[in-house]
Amino acid sequence: MDFSLTEEQEAFRQMVRRWVDAEAPKDLMxxxxxDEENYPFPLWDKLKEQGFFGIGIDEDYGGQGGDVMTQMIFARELARTAGGLIWTWGVTSFAGAKSVGLYGTPEQKNRWLVPMAQGDLRVAISVTEPDGGxxxxxxxxxxxxxxxxxxxxxxxxxxxxxxKVADRLLLLARTDKDVVKRHQGLTLFFADAKSPGITATLLPKLGMRAMGSCSVTFDDVFIPDExxxxxxGEAWYMMLPTLNNERIMVGAQCLGAIDGVLEDALTYMKQRKAFGDIIGRFQILQHYIADIATMQKTTELLLNYVATMQATSQTCGVEANMLKxxxxxxxxxxxxxxxxIMGGMGYSAETDMQRYWRDHRILRMTPISNEMVRNSIAESLGLPRSY
Known part of the structure; x- marks a missing residue:
């Protein structure tokens, strides 16, 4: 299977890389x-100005079109500098646009996809329960x-x-308690985030701090039928097809982060001197670089494989979990x-290496823990369900 980018895809990748280097450099990210108290509006505004929120949204609704491969190319290039701040773009583009695009009525698509493509509507995902994970x-x-x-x-x-800054919440709630199986009787709402009775409170956390993760309470919140x-009652069946996209998105983000890690490590090893020469001569550090480069390539191959399966409408739930x-x-x-490799400077907040670690440590636990992923893979191979 040939995973080479087409000429059009490669031109898009190079355009995005130039834009990222100029408008979203690592020092700005x-x-x-x-800034944990403030959402990264400067990045949002830059993405909006360039029209990147239209990626993956049908041209009929003001978008740029493009399949999952186009989205992955963009996600990887942006994550190289932005790390976890890629979700400034990703939450709205994947959670909002994907869900509305798949399940929205024509009227809903006009109401929401058009402003999403223009960068005028922000979405947050409200699915995880306090006691559930x-x-x-x-x-x-x-x-x-x-x-x-x-x-x-x-x-x-x-x-x-x-x-706290969202216009809409993609909200999953139970609407029928009298069900045979617990995945039944769930409904997906695209709720107005400013509705009376909704309260969002910031949660201090290790990484992706400016993204402002929140606890949200709903107190007699009215959501209209439209x-x-x-x-x-059928939300769980609706959400399953979108889960692969989320896992592929995570894969692209992580690959972009590995790109950034390798880039910074090589630059530092060629410049930093110790014991009379650059540290790039030290065999053990060369081995570390070789390991990072191998991680980069294996992740890239698996990402391209799964994204190709998704783009060609092949079943790829197990493979998407493996990628994640x-x-x-x-x-x-x-x-x-x-x-x-960078020692004290790698631990310093003045460099980005520590940010790459902090931003991506959470992804071993979300949107599904890697332990649960392993359970799922084992079950797909014919072993009994373990939970």
Whole structure:
């Protein structure tokens, strides 16, 4: 299978790289990420001005079009400098645009995809429950009751990134408790994030600090019928096809981070001197670089393989999980080696190596923990369910 980029894809990649180097350099990303109290609006505005929010959105709704490969190329190039701040673009483009594009009515697509493509509508994902983590279904306590003209929602969510600045929340809630299986009776809402009864509170965290992950409470929040995505009660079946995209997105982000790690480590090894010569002559550090480069290539090959499967409508749930597991573990290992190569400067907040580690450590646990990924892979090979 040939994973070479087409001429058009390569031209797009080079254009994005030039833009990233000029408009989203590492020193700017480092400063933005450090400001935990403020969302990275400067990056959002730059992405908006360039029209990048239109990637993957149909041209009929003001987007640029492009398949999952185009999105992955962009995600990788941006993550090389932005690291976890890539979700400034990714949450809206993947969670919002993908869900509305797949399940929205024509009227909903006009209402929401057009401003999304223009960079005028921000989305946050409100799925994880406070007591649940990966066990979304088992912990689902957020519920919605049908009322005249809509639904009343009560409950709480955790790790809703960007909720304080979001225009819309992609909200999963239980609408039917009388079900045979717990994945039944769930409904997906595209709720107005400024509705009365919604309260978002920042959660201090290790990495991706400026992204502003939040706990969100819903106290008798009214959501009109026109803000329901798809068929009520069938949200879990609707969400499954989008999960592969999220895992592929994570893979692209991690690959971009490995690109940044390798770039910084090589530059430092060629400049830093110790014991009379550049540290690039030290065999053990050369081995570290060889390991990082190998992680880069294996992640790239798996990403291209899975993205190609997705783009050609092949079933790839197991492979997408494998990609997520491999990419996240490689990114964290690569960044850790990068810190070791740079020593004290790798640990310093004045450089980006520590940011690559912090931003990607969370991805070993989310959107699904790598332990659960391994369970799923084992089950796909015919072993009994372990949870």
């Amino acid at each position: 480092r400063r933005l990420e450090a 990966t066990d979304v279904l088992g912990a689902m306590k957020t519920h919605a009751v049908k009322v005249d003209g809509g639904w009343k929602v009560n409950g709480a969510k955790m790790w809703t990134t960007g909720a 803000d329901v995505l798809g068929t009520p 597991m491999v990419a996240t573990e490689n990114a964290v290992k690569a960044a850790d080696l990068g810190i070791q």
